[in-house]
Amino acid sequence: MKILVPLKRVADPDNANKVKIPASGEKIDTAGLEWKPNPFDEYALEAALRLTENGTQPKVRAGEVVVVTFGPKETETTLRAALATGADRAIRVDATDDKLDGDLVARALRALVEKEKPDVVLMGKQAVDGDSNQVGQILAELLDWPMATFAATIREEAGALLVGREVDGGVSTLRVKLPAVVTVDLRIVAPTSVYSLKTPQTHKYNDGVRFAALPAIMAAKKKPLAEVKLADLASDQATKVSYHGFAAPPARKAGIKVKDVGELVSKLKNEAKVL
Amino acid sequence: MADVLVVAEVAEGKLKKTTHSAVTFAQKAAATIGGSFSILVIGDGAGKAAAEAQGLGAAKLLVVEDASLKNYLAERYAPTVAAVAKGYAVVVGTASAYGKDLLPRVAARLGAGYASDITEVLADGGTLKYKRPMFAGNAFGICSISTPIQVVSVRQSAFAAAEPTGGQSAVETVAYAGPSKAAERVEFVSFDQVKSARPELTEARVVVSGGRALKEKFNQVLDPLADVLGAAVGASRAACDAGYAPSDLQVGQTGKIVAPQLYFAIGISGAIQHLAGMKGSKVIVAINKDADAPIFQVADYGLVADLFATVPELVKGIQAAKG
Numbered sequence A: 001m002k003i004l005v006p007l008k009r010v011a012d013p014d015n016a017n018k019v020k021i022p023a024s025g026e027k028i029d030t031a032g033l034e035w036k037p038n039p040f041d042e043y044a045l046e047a048a049l050r051l052t053e054n055g056t057q058p059k060v061r062a063g064e065v066v067v068v069t070f071g072p073k074e075t076e077t078t079l080r081a082a083l084a085t086g087a088d089r090a091i092r093v094d095a096t097d098d099k100l101d102g103d104l105v106a107r108a109l110r111a112l113v114e115k116e117k118p119d120v121v122l123m124g125k126q127a128v129d130g131d132s133n134q135v136g137q138i139l140a141e142l143l144d145w146p147m148a149t150f151a152a153t154i155r156e157e158a159g160a161l162l163v164g165r166e167v168d169g170g171v172s173t174l175r176v177k178l179p180a181v182v183t184v185d186l187r188i189v190a191p192t193s194v195y196s197l198k199t200p201q202t203h204k205y206n207d208g209v210r211f212a213a214l215p216a217i218m219a220a221k222k223k224p225l226a227e228v229k230l231a232d233l234a235s236d237q238a239t240k241v242s243y244h245g246f247a248a249p250p251a252r253k254a255g256i257k258v259k260d261v262g263e264l265v266s267k268l269k270n271e272a273k274v275l
Numbered sequence B: 001m002a003d004v005l006v007v008a009e010v011a012e013g014k015l016k017k018t019t020h021s022a023v024t025f026a027q028k029a030a031a032t033i034g035g036s037f038s039i040l041v042i043g044d045g046a047g048k049a050a051a052e053a054q055g056l057g058a059a060k061l062l063v064v065e066d067a068s069l070k071n072y073l074a075e076r077y078a079p080t081v082a083a084v085a086k087g088y089a090v091v092v093g094t095a096s097a098y099g100k101d102l103l104p105r106v107a108a109r110l111g112a113g114y115a116s117d118i119t120e121v122l123a124d125g126g127t128l129k130y131k132r133p134m135f136a137g138n139a140f141g142i143c144s145i146s147t148p149i150q151v152v153s154v155r156q157s158a159f160a161a162a163e164p165t166g167g168q169s170a171v172e173t174v175a176y177a178g179p180s181k182a183a184e185r186v187e188f189v190s191f192d193q194v195k196s197a198r199p200e201l202t203e204a205r206v207v208v209s210g211g212r213a214l215k216e217k218f219n220q221v222l223d224p225l226a227d228v229l230g231a232a233v234g235a236s237r238a239a240c241d242a243g244y245a246p247s248d249l250q251v252g253q254t255g256k257i258v259a260p261q262l263y264f265a266i267g268i269s270g271a272i273q274h275l276a277g278m279k280g281s282k283v284i285v286a287i288n289k290d291a292d293a294p295i296f297q298v299a300d301y302g303l304v305a306d307l308f309a310t311v312p313e314l315v316k317g318i319q320a321a322k323g
């Protein structure tokens, strides 16, 4: 199976409350925050690795995992890290965030898919900076491919994937015949979430994503990393959505600590009047 | 063409309450661009569900029913929604799992720009601008869409449900446009529903959420509190990941966004991703044994205590206070 994994770097999401918005409101300043791979894309990569191996022999890749990012030169660090984790090949599409929207990323990905011909595009359900949750769905429509969004489980079948999706009110299970687009949710990296045809059903993965060992980090430096111009993938680089300004959220007024349950109940009843 | 189309959400022949938030958006947007709004009710039992949309002020209720719409699949719904949308300036749905799945696909089909999870619609002269949270709610962006048809999804907790004001909307039946080619390769297998007698998390007046600390006693501890308050139950990611609570209950940046009158965070540390889903609550109560837990920074009332001893006491206290 050949899998394409779009991977975005984001400003450290665990410190997202440290982003600054200048008084002019002209940008979101993430200076000082470390770049991290978008967690959902890390999860997608882990799922892609699980689908292209026998879980009991994770060093042998059956098929190919190609990672792609849209970003400036420095985003190659993110791609190298993915290569160290197990991806075979990387592509960087030269671009900057402020010149992209979900539609343009999806249009360029479509062109890339037509070139690369993967069986699956496996990606995060959302980038945790823009929080848009749209690229996978747009891409699927542009390709006229079936999709399974918000995947929490994936079982490989012959020529298809059985996908359990986290939706409102429960879990919806779909079977998508390949090629298809799958966007992943948090629970996709649980120990029994993803099985390739090769992996025995009794196998349990470690919870979460795998980490690269030092030799793999060294080896990743020699793996192929290609650069592509955005113009080669999208002749029209106009975005459909544009941002005019940014604002900080309203601050919550500081609360108090209560000493015991009695005081809490009394405050809720008499002060907040919510009981 | 300055009209707004609401894409309603139907489940089991009923109109889902998510729809009413999109209607509130539509009322505002239509007023700004000088048009009316209509509601597209598509799915199994859409005819029946459409009757529930009477009185909301729509010009038309457009009903699409077809045997092949029984189990929702974006590949089956998107072509019809897009075909109907062609007569409108703005298409809106709510950013529920359904809206998030369907609307970007509809936008792509229309070659339209899509802005997701918006919390405010701004009238800038006669044009529309949208405010939407980014970076886990730590920033808001003001954006606009340049395509002739604009597609947006709205955050349910940011748009109060529209109330019926009377009047009748004309009901029109619209033909099902058929599936897209992609539909041939996707098959609905099953829906494992988590049944609950409690209010919907996104609509409840009170939400009681629990975290990793509750362990296997999640329900045993929280149910009595939720019962006495008539509350919905929520959970942190850690509680969902560990299987203490169904994943459908996850509150946060990447789960459900809630803004009830009263929110209890019990044994939840208050990670950025959790705060993103509940910071809009009117009154926040936190119970945590760690006085430095970040949850206390957003809590109106914080109680540093062991939850296993405190929650049962709180249940009794609330019972007594309610008389």
Ligand SMILES: Cc1cc2nc3c(=O)[nH]c(=O)nc-3n(C[C@@H](O)[C@H](O)[C@H](O)COP(=O)(O)OP(=O)(O)OC[C@H]3O[C@@H](n4cnc5c(N)ncnc54)[C@H](O)[C@@H]3O)c2cc1C
Pocket (backbone or CB within 6 Å): A005, A006, A007, A008, A009, A027, A028, A038, A040, A041, A068, A069, A070, A071, A096, A097, A098, A099, A100, A101, A102, A103, A105, A123, A124, A125, A126, A127, A128, A129, A130, A131, A132, A133, A134, A135, A136, A239, A241, A242, A243
């Ligand atoms: C400073 C700044 C300014 C911006 N200005 C604009 C603007 O003017 N207009 C606008 O619409 N947007 C703007 N954006 C957001 C834009 O750059 C988004 O990256 C783009 O819209 C696609 O991401 P998304 O959040 O929509 O992706 P989502 O739909 O949330 O992402 C889903 C998945 O798509 C894939 N993906 C998304 N982006 C990339 C990428 N770059 N590389 C690889 N994979 C990717 C990932 O797999 C991701 O998990 C701005 C962002 C920043 C930080």
Ligand SMILES: Cc1cc2nc3c(=O)[nH]c(=O)nc-3n(C[C@H](O)[C@H](O)[C@H](O)COP(=O)(O)OP(=O)(O)OC[C@H]3O[C@@H](n4cnc5c(N)ncnc54)[C@H](O)[C@@H]3O)c2cc1C
Pocket (backbone or CB within 6 Å): A039, A040, A128, A186, B210, B211, B212, B213, B235, B236, B237, B238, B239, B250, B251, B252, B253, B254, B255, B256, B266, B267, B268, B269, B270, B271, B272, B273, B274, B277, B287, B288, B289, B290, B293, B305, B306, B307, B308
């Ligand atoms: C991509 C991504 C998306 C995410 N999305 C979400 C999301 O949508 N929602 C979400 O919630 N999280 C989300 N997270 C996870 C988030 O970062 C935190 O890991 C998670 O919220 C922690 O859950 P918790 O507070 O239950 O657990 P912990 O952080 O372990 O906190 C448990 C708390 O319980 C307290 N405690 C322990 N014992 C007791 C006791 N006896 N009495 C009282 N207090 C006690 C402890 O002091 C501690 O503060 C996301 C993470 C990632 C990477």
